[in-house]
Every structure is written in structure tokens, then in C-alpha cells.
Amino acid sequence: MFVIAANLTAIPEQKDKFLKIVGDLAKGSCQEPGCQRFEVYQSIDDPNEFIMYEEWTDMGEEATKLHTAAEYYKRYSSERNNIVAKQSVKKYQVMD
Numbered sequence: 008m009f010v011i012a013a014n015l016t017a018i019p020e021q022k023d024k025f026l027k028i029v030g031d032l033a034k035g036s037c038q039e040p041g042c043q044r045f046e047v048y049q050s051i052d053d054p055n056e057f058i059m060y061e062e063w064t065d066m067g068e069e070a071t072k073l074h075t076a077a078e079y080y081k082r083y084s085s086e087r088n089n090i091v092a093k094q095s096v097k098k099y100q101v102m103d
């Protein structure tokens with residue numbers, strides 16, 4: 008099991024667009040084989056701060072190709088610089 012945790016700060020003027028694109032990314036990703044969970048959390052203290060939390064059974068080459076080829080991922084990737092002010096992404100492996 009692998010986890011990806013992304014801390015994102017939406018550009019305030021683009022927050023509605025951010026929410027739509029990130030929502031589509033989460034919804035689409037949940038349909039992919041290997042995606043166990045993909046949730047987006049909004050900060051209580053700052054409404055422009057979010058965490059994308061993902062759990063995957065596979066992060067191999069084929070799974071990554073499938074994910075990055077999806078339209079919802081391509082849209083997020085192409086729009087990211089227009090809707091995200093700051094981003095930090097960490098990947099984790101579940102310890103047995």
C-alpha cells in the first residue's frame with residue numbers, strides 16, 4: 008500500500024476552479040484500479056489550504072501511466088500553475 012499526501016494552497020481568486028478540477032481528479036482517480044482512497048480535505052483555519060490524501064495498492068510504471076494518461080489528471084496537471092499557489096507532495100509506503 009502506498010500513500011500520497013499533497014498539501015495545496017489554492018489561489019484565492021481561482022478557488023472555485025480549483026475545487027472543480029481537484030474534485031474531478033479525486034472522482035476519476037477513485038475509479039482506477041488500485042486506488043483505494045482519494046479524498047480532499049479543506050483546512051478549518053484557512054479555506055484556501057487543502058490536503059489531497061490518496062491510497063494506492065500499486066504505484067508501478069503501468070499504474071502511473073494509466074493515471075497520468077487520464078483526462079482528469081491531464082486537466083489538473085495543465086491547470087495546476089493557474090489554480091495552485093503552493094504545493095508540496097510526499098509519498099509514503101505502508102510499513103508491515
